[in-house]
Amino acid sequence: MARAVQINPRVLSWARETAGFAPEEAAAKLGLKSTAKATAVEKLLQAESGERPIGQGMLEKAAAIYRRPLVTFYLPQPPTRGERGEDFRTIAGAASPREDAILDALIRDIRTRQQLLREALIEDEDTTPLDFVASCRVADGAKAVASRIRKTLGVTTAEQRGARDPAALFSLLRTAAERAGIFVLLLGDLGSHHSDISEETFRGFALADDVAPFVVINDNDATPARSFTLMHELAHIWIGATGVSGPLRGAPANIVERFCNEVAGEFLLPPEALKPIAAAGAASFDLDSALSLTDDVARIWNVSQGVVTYRLLLNGWISNQVATAMFRAFADRWRAERQRAREAREPDETGPGYYIVRRSRLGAGLMDAVRRALQGEILTHTKAARILGVAPTAVDQLLRERPRAA
Structure with a gap:
């Protein structure tokens, strides 16, 4: 039997909760198995309450899955909330x-x-x-x-x-x-x-x-x-x-x-972008007029209607009530469009390849910087992988081609 490690079990539950995992999901990722005496979830909750000892292997798995340094689990108390900046x-x-x-x-x-x-x-x-x-x-x-x-x-x-x-x-x-x-x-x-x-x-x-x-x-x-x-x-x-x-x-x-x-x-939206709205002459637009005007300006300047709506609100051309209704309508429309796209996708339809998606998400700037650091032997493949968020074996393939513009 694996030797138990001495930790504050509250740190274990804190690490899971702050990583965003429900007990059921965490138990599965940790590889816990249900037995006649206890389910996998019960075993996890028992470990988190101090009723069940935890071995070094499970602790190392938890550190990887919860994205925490191993040393964190040996703290006497759960640390304060992670630093977001403001x-x-x-x-x-x-x-x-x-x-x-x-x-x-x-x-x-x-x-x-x-x-x-x-x-x-x-x-x-x-x-x-x-x-x-x-x-x-x-x-x-x-x-x-x-x-x-x-x-x-x-x-x-x-x-x-x-x-x-x-x-x-x-x-x-x-x-x-x-x-x-x-x-x-x-x-x-x-x-x-x-x-x-x-x-x-x-x-x-x-x-x-x-x-x-x-x-x-x-x-x-x-x-x-x-x-x-x-x-x-x-x-x-x-x-x-x-x-x-x-x-x-x-x-x-x-x-x-x-x-x-x-x-x-x-x-x-520089001043020239708002001239068509100013020329409309209304001191305050109603909902239908505002929706039409923002759609026109958004299409011309390649921005969202929300951006135009915000400028109208700051200029006093629409009321807070109209602006709130417009922002709600835009959010509802986006959710509906996203749901329709998901439903229209064929079950066996495949999207862009892994490396294409990863390059797009990381951007040319980050990949170029990592590529130069690798070539100059400033970075190891392990650190490069950490920066890029991929496995070390995927670094060379990811950096092989420059990302194409969207």
């Missing part, structure tokens, strides 16, 4: 405890990957700190900050409007951000659709670091919404505010979140 989300109760736990696990994972990449970049003699990180303040005003971001990215309003569609606009902006030294990832789970995080739980996360700044965008959100999220998170980086952001559902009370929304709106 939580800028303003919709209380929108997330389930499970999704909040998965979000914490995702952010811990991103922080670890970012730190490994940061260390590798610092070893590279060509790396210099990025002077735009934390170079602005809220007091500078949204227009000024949007202008500074545009200067760094080098993207013109003509290019925004000339993009083929919202996906092409996002690709344009993402490429420009990566060229500036910002790593932009599309992640909405822990590597499996079983751990999907709803766009209602989080829309984006920014890690404002002057060597390896990260932006994470929830790829469970609608494609037209991604450009706004990217620009919103870039505003966080420009003012040096690390944290997690929620969905666009109105004008938030949080000053930083409201400001970053305004910066994103200024960038994506």
Whole structure:
């Protein structure tokens, strides 16, 4: 029989809960088997309550499955909540405890990957700190900050409007951000659709670091919404505010979140974009008129109707009541479209290959940085795999081809 290890069993239950696993799911992943005396779930709960001893092998499995360092399980008490930076989300109760736990696990994972990449970049003699990180303040005003971001990215309003569609606009902006030294990832789970995080739980996360700044965008959100999220998170980086952001559902009370929304709106919808609405002449539009106007502007500028709605709200052209109804309608429409797409998918239909999807989610910037560090023998394959979120045996295949633009 395996020798039992001495740990505080409360740490074991804390690790499972903060990883977002129900007892049934965790018991299966840990390989526990039901017997005549106890089911697999009962065995797990007994271990978590201290009634059943736990062996070193099971502890090591738990560390891997719950994404915690092994040393964590030897702490005398469960640690405090994982560091998100500031939580800028303003919709209380929108997330389930499970999704909040998965979000914490995702952010811990991103922080670890970012730190490994940061260390590798610092070893590279060509790396210099990025002077735009934390170079602005809220007091500078949204227009000024949007202008500074545009200067760094080098993207013109003509290019925004000339993009083929919202996906092409996002690709344009993402490429420009990566060229500036910002790593932009599309992640909405822990590597499996079983751990999907709803766009209602989080829309984006920014890690404002002057060597390896990260932006994470929830790829469970609608494609037209991604450009706004990217620009919103870039505003966080420009003012040096690390944290997690929620969905666009109105004008938030949080000053930083409201400001970053305004910066994103200024960038994506310059004054010329709002001229058709101003020309309509109404002091305040009703729901039907506002829906029609936002649809027209959104199509022309390759953004979501939510972005246009937010600008109308800030300009006083629609009431809070109309804006709330519009945001609710957009959210309902997205959920319905996503459900229809799932139902229309053939049972044996296969999507893009693993490496194509992984490259798209990681982005060219991150993969190029890892590729250079490997070639310069700054990174080992093991650390490269950790940064990329793949097995060490998959690193070479993943980096073999440069990702194609969306």
